[in-house]
Amino acid sequence: MRENRLPRIPDSAGCSTSRLQQLKLIAASRVSAARTTSRQQVTDIVRVTVDDEVDTRTFRAIVDDVAPDKLR
Numbered sequence: 001m002r003e004n005r006l007p008r009i010p011d012s013a014g015c016s017t018s019r020l021q022q023l024k025l026i027a028a029s030r031v032s033a034a035r036t037t038s039r040q041q042v043t044d045i046v047r048v049t050v051d052d053e054v055d056t057r058t059f060r061a062i063v064d065d066v067a068p069d070k071l072r
Contacts, residue, residue, distance in 0.1 A: 027049040027062055031066045036067075042063055046066060
């Protein structure tokens with residue numbers, strides 16, 4: 001079976017801005033659809049979405065960006 005994943009992006013020094021934006025939008029959609037009630041749920045969804053494609057700082061930034069206002 002063929003994998004449906006996009007190619008892995010390099011660390012933030014060479015990150016594709018469009019790929020980061022794509023990951024952020026996907027994560028935001030998933031968080032919204034799941035109607036998360038805790039920050040841990042948001043973190044778990046983002047972790048599955050980015051799948052080790054970004055560094056820790058970028059991961060945290062995505063979690064902060066996609067977390068609903070009530071969970072920030």
